Amino acid sequence: MYRVKDLYKEHGTALSLKIVESEECMKRSIRSQDVQRPGLALSGYLYGHTGRRIIVFGKVEMGYLRDMPKEMRIERLRAIFSMTVPAVIVSRNYRPTKEIVDLCSEYGIPLFRSKMMTMNLISKLTLLLNEAFAPNVSMHGTFVEVFGVGAIITGDSSVGKSETALGLLERGHRLVSDDVVIIKKREYSYLEGTGAELTRHHMEIRGIGIINVANLYGAVCIRESKRVDLVIKLEAWNDTKFYDRIGLSEKHCDILGVKVPHHTVPLKPGRDLVLLVETIVLNHRLKKVGYNSAEEFNTKLLEVIARKSKTGKAQHEEHLQSTR
Amino acid sequence: MKNTCKVRVKNALGLHTRPATSIVQMLQSCKSKVRITYRRQTIDAKSILSILMLAVHKNANITIDVEGSDSDIVMKELVDAFENKFGEG
Numbered sequence: 001m002y003r004v005k006d007l008y009k010e011h012g013t014a015l016s017l018k019i020v021e022s023e024e025c026m027k028r029s030i031r032s033q034d035v036q037r038p039g040l041a042l043s044g045y046l047y048g049h050t051g052r053r054i055i056v057f058g059k060v061e062m063g064y065l066r067d068m069p070k071e072m073r074i075e076r077l078r079a080i081f082s083m084t085v086p087a088v089i090v091s092r093n094y095r096p097t098k099e100i101v102d103l104c105s106e107y108g109i110p111l112f113r114s115k116m117m118t119m120n121l122i123s124k125l126t127l128l129l130n131e132a133f134a135p136n137v138s139m140h141g142t143f144v145e146v147f148g149v150g151a152i153i154t155g156d157s158s159v160g161k162s163e164t165a166l167g168l169l170e171r172g173h174r175l176v177s178d179d180v181v182i183i184k185k186r187e188y189s190y191l192e193g194t195g196a197e198l199t200r201h202h203m204e205i206r207g208i209g210i211i212n213v214a215n216l217y218g219a220v221c222i223r224e225s226k227r228v229d230l231v232i233k234l235e236a237w238n239d240t241k242f243y244d245r246i247g248l249s250e251k252h253c254d255i256l257g258v259k260v261p262h263h264t265v266p267l268k269p270g271r272d273l274v275l276l277v278e279t280i281v282l283n284h285r286l287k288k289v290g291y292n293s294a295e296e297f298n299t300k301l302l303e304v305i306a307r308k309s310k311t312g313k314a315q316h317e318e319h320l321q322s323t324r
Numbered sequence: 325m326k327n328t329c330k331v332r333v334k335n336a337l338g339l340h341t342r343p344a345t346s347i348v349q350m351l352q353s354c355k356s357k358v359r360i361t362y363r364r365q366t367i368d369a370k371s372i373l374s375i376l377m378l379a380v381h382k383n384a385n386i387t388i389d390v391e392g393s394d395s396d397i398v399m400k401e402l403v404d405a406f407e408n409k410f411g412e413g
Contacts, residue, residue: 242349245372246341298341301376305338309381 001029002132004087004110011128015121017089020096021104021111028110030054030086033133035125037061037118041080051083054125057090057100058118065097074099081107089125091118135256136184143176143193143226144168146281150193150226152181153277155234160273162203164234167274174223175213178203183228185256191228200224230261230284232277237266247283247294326391327399331406332383339380343410348372350401356392358402 005026008017032052041049042064057065065073081088081103088104090096093115096104104111114121141154142161146168153161162178169175177195186192195201201214201222214222231253243266244251253262263280265273283293335343351358351370358369362384367374369388380386390399 240353242352245348246345248341297376301379302337302340304379305340305381308379309338309383 002129004028004030007087007128007132008110008112014128015124016115017112018114019110020090020113021101022108023110025108026110028084028086028108030129030132033126033129035122035129037122038080039064042076044076044079046079049080049083051080051085054086054129055080055088056118056122056125057088057094057096059092059094062090062094062097065099070099073097074103077103081109085109087112089114089121091116091121131184131186134184134186136182137256139181139183139193139255140179141181141231142178143181143195143228144277145174145176145223145226146278147173147285149229149281149284150176151230151232151277151281152193152228153232153234156236158206159234159236159267161234162205164273164277165203166205168277169213169217169221171274171278172221174221174226175201175203176223176226178213181228183255185258189258191255191258191260192225193228194225228255228260230263230281231255232280233262233264234267234273235264237268241266246298248298325393325395326389327395328390329388329399329403330385331388331403332385333380333406334382334409335412336382336409337412338382338384339375339378341376342412343405344372344375346405346410347375347402350405351398354392354394354398356390356395356398358391358398359389361387361389 003026007030008019008026011017034053036049036053036055037058038049038055038061042061065077068076077099085107087110088100089112090100091114093113096111096113101111103109116124139152139154141152142165143150143152144165145151153164155161165175165178176193177200179199180196181193182196183191183193202210202212204210243264251262251264252259254260261284265276265280267273286293333339347369348371359366360369360375360378361367362378362380365378367378369375378386388399388402390402392398
C-alpha cells in the first residue's frame with residue numbers, strides 16, 4: 001500500500017512540498033494514481049468524485065473559491081473533503097484559505113503547499129504515482145547487461161547463474177542484480193528490472209561467499225536498472241528433450257503480460273556458458289535490426305532446392321525424349 | 325545389423341528445415357548409425373546441417389543406411405516418416 005507518508009518521504013523535496021496541516025494523518029493510503037483538479041466538484045457537480053485521488057488546488061480553483069460567498073465555500077469544500085481524500089496540495093505556493101485548513105484538520109486530511117506551477121506539479125506527480133503504482137513481480141535469477149541488452153539468466157539453484165554472470169563481468173559486461181530481480185512494468189508496455197536495495201551489486205559465489213562487485217571490478221561493471229530484453233534459462237542436459245537446432249521458431253515467456261524472448265540453454269561439461277550467452281545476445285541484436293540468421297538460411301536453402309528441382313526435371317525430360 | 329533402403333522424397337518443398345528437424349529429433353535417442361546418400365554424397369543423418377547441405381528436392385531418390393542393434397525399428401520409423409511426407413502436403 002502506498003501512503004502519503006511514502007510520497008512525502010521519497011519525493012517531498014522534488015515536488016517542493018511543505019506540510020501545512022494534519023501531519024499526524026500522513027498514514028492515509030493513496031488508492032489511485034490519478035491526480036485531480038477539483039474544478040467541477042467546486043461548482044457543485046460531484047458525479048464521479050470518489051475521493052480516491054489526490055486533489056490539487058491551482059490558481060483558478062483558488063480564485064473561484066475566493067469569489068464565492070463564505071457559506072457556499074464551506075459547503076462545497078465540505079462535500080469534497082468528506083470523501084476520505086488522501087491528500088490536498090495547493091500549488092504556486094498559495095496560502096490555503098482558512099476554510100481549507102479547518103476542513104482538512106477536521107477530516108484529518110494531510111494538506112501541503114508546493115512552490116511548483118500547477119501543470120508542472122500535476123505532470124510530475126502523475127509520473128511519480130505511475131511509477132509507484134506500476135505492477136511488479138520478483139523473479140529468481142541474475143540480471144546482466146550484455147552488449148547493451150538486458151538479459152535475465154534463470155535456472156535452478158546452483159546451476160551456475162552467478163558463475164556465468166561473473167564470467168560476463170570479467171569480459172566487460174555489467175551486473176544489475178544477482179539472485180532476485182524486481183521487474184516493473186513501465187508505461188504498460190515494457191519491463192524494467194532492478195535489484196533489491198540491500199543486495200544490489202552483491203553476489204554470492206559458492207566457495208567464496210558474498211562479494212561486492214562494484215568494489216572488485218569497479219563502477220563500470222554495475223548498473224542500477226535496465227530494460228528486460230531477454231530471458232535465458234540454464235538447465236541440466238536432458239537426453240530425452242529435444243533442444244532447438246534451427247532457431248526459426250522464437251519462444252517467449254510471459255512476464256506481467258509482456259512477451260519476452262526466451263532461450264533454453266542445456267548445460268554439459270565443456271560448454272562455455274559466457275560465450276553462449278554472448279552469442280544469444282548478439283543474435284538477438286541482429287534480429288532487432290532486421291537480420292534473422294535462421295530465416296536467411298532457410299530462404300537460401302529453399303531457393304537451392306527449387307533450383308535443383310527445376311534442373312532435375314529438365315534432365316529427366318531430356319532423358320525421356322532421348323529414349324523415345 | 326545393416327539395413328539399406330531407397331526412398332523417394334514426397335514433400336512439396338523437399339528436405340527443408342522442418343523435415344530435417346524431425347529426422348534429427350527421431351534419431352536423437354537411437355543407437356544405430358544412420359547415413360543418407362544423395363547424388364554420391366553420404367552424410368550422417370544425426371547432423372542437421374549435413375541433411376540441409378544436401379538440399380534434397382521433391383521426387384528425388386535418396387538411400388538410407390542404418391547400421392546397429394535397433395536398425396529395423398529405426399528404418400521403419402524413417403521410411404514411414406518419408407511416406408507420410410513428415411506431416412506436410
